[in-house]
Amino acid sequence: MIVTEIKRVDYVSCTPEKPFQLAWLNSLGGTDTWVFSKHQEYKLDVKDMDTFEPIINYLQLVNGRQRVLKKDAYMNVKLGYEQLTEQQVIGIKELLISPLVIFVDGSNETVVVVKEGSFELYDKGESKFDLEFEIILPKLFTSSL
C-alpha cells in the first residue's frame, strides 16, 4: 500500500561547471540539496577589528602611527545557477532562511553562511531565472598582536 506521494525527481547527468554542492535544512525539517556553479573563485574579505596608536617619543623616527591589534578574515565564494524554473527558485530560496547550510565536498562537510543581501535573481524571460549569491566560508584564523 502506497503511503506517500509519488515524488518525481529530475536526474541531471551533466555536472555543472565548477560544481559546488550545498545542502541545507529547509523549513519543513528536511534536507534539500543543489549543485551550483562557482561564478567567482575564492575572495578574501578582511576587516580590521581593532587598532591602537603607540606612544610616540620622537616623531622623526616613527614609521607609522597606527597598529592593528587583530584582523578578521573570511573567504567568500560567489555561486550561481542558470535557467532555473520558478519552482526551483522557490526551493533554493530556502537557503536564505535555513538555520544550517553545508558545503558538501566529497566526504567533507563545512558549515557556511549565505552572505546577507547577496542573493540576486534575474528574470531571463519565458519563466526562467538566473541567480547568484555569495557564501561565507568559516572564519580564518589570524595572528594578532
Added chain:
Amino acid sequence: MSFLITRKPEKVFGTSVKISRWTGIGNPYIFEYTREDYHINNILIRPAYNTTKPTIWTTADPITLPLFIYPGDEIYIKAGLYDGVFTVFSITGNYVTLDTVHLGNSGSGRLNLSQRITNYKAFINIYHGVTNDLIDTVYPKPDSTGLLLNDVSGVIRSTVDTQAIINQTAINKANKGISGSFKIGYGATYTVVLPSTTIPVTIPETPTSPVGNDEKYYWVSAAKQITGEMPLDIDGVGQNLKEYVPKNLTGSDAKFLTMFEKPTYFEGFPFFLSFLYDEDFSTVYLDRHQQDVDINGTNVGAETDTTLNVSERGYVNQMKIRTPNAGTQSFDVWLETGATITGGYVEVGGVPIGATSKYAE
C-alpha cells in the same frame, strides 16, 4: 476537583482513529488545560431548593463533600448560558443555588471557586519520548476562567541540536538532532481557604508515570507555516504537520519534506529525500520504491524496492536514493508498506528477526 487536558495539538486522519502528533517547533506547540473545581451536571430551577433562582447540580468530589462553598461566595461558572462570576445564595449537599435570575436551563460545565482557592499553580512535566527522562517542569497559572494555554515549543527547542547528515551509508537515517518526541504529565497545587482553616491540596500528576504513557508527541525543528484545517479547534496555523505524516492507512499520501516541487538529483553528488517515519509503522516495514523513466516518460529498467531500517522510526529520516540507470531523465520515488514485522526489531546495523538484510542500497 480536577485539572484536565482539554485540547491537544493533534489532527485526526479522516474518520479513522489515527492521529498526527507531529508539530514544527518553530511554531507554537500548544496544549490547553482546564481547571474544574467541580463538574456541573446541569443548571435548572429546582423548587426543592428555590422556586425562582437557578440551582446547580454538581458532581462533588467525595473527598471535598460538603463543598467548599458558602452562601455569599463568588464562584465562576461556565455552563451554557451561565458564563461568569455569580454569587451563591444557598447550598444543600451538592446543590448550589445562585443569587441571580434564571437565565434558562443549561447543561454540563464547570464551577471554579474564585474566592476559596488561592495559589493555584499548575505543573507540567515534559519527558523525553524515548528515555522518559524529565526535560523540564513548567509552572503556568490558569486565567480567571480556569483556562490555561501552555506552549511547550520553548522547552523542546532547548533540546534541539541542529545538524545535517550528509555522508550516510544506510538507506535511511534518523536526524535525532532536529526531531524527536516527548510526553507530558500534568497536575496542580493550590490552597483551599475556609473560614476556620486552610488546606493545601495537590492534584497528582496525570498520567502517573511517563514509562507507561504511550501518548507521545513528536517535534520537528521546522517553521513552515501550514494553512488548512485547525487542529481540534486550536487557533493558529503551522502547528501540525499532518499532510507530511505517512500512516498505515489506505489513502495516505504524505508529502516528503522537501521545498522543491520537483527535486533534482545531480549525478555523482549526494541526494536525499526526507520524510517523517511515523510510529504507526510498528507492525510493518516501509519500502522505498523507485522507477526510472527516460525523456519520453518510458520506464528505464524495472521498479525497485528496498526495505527501510525500522529502528530509525519516530524521527525525521533522510532516505538515500538508488543511483538511476543509464538513460534516466527523471524518476519517481515513493514509500509503500512492506512485510509484516515479526518478533520486533533490532537496533541500527542489525537484521530484523525473520527478515533478510535489505538495509544496504
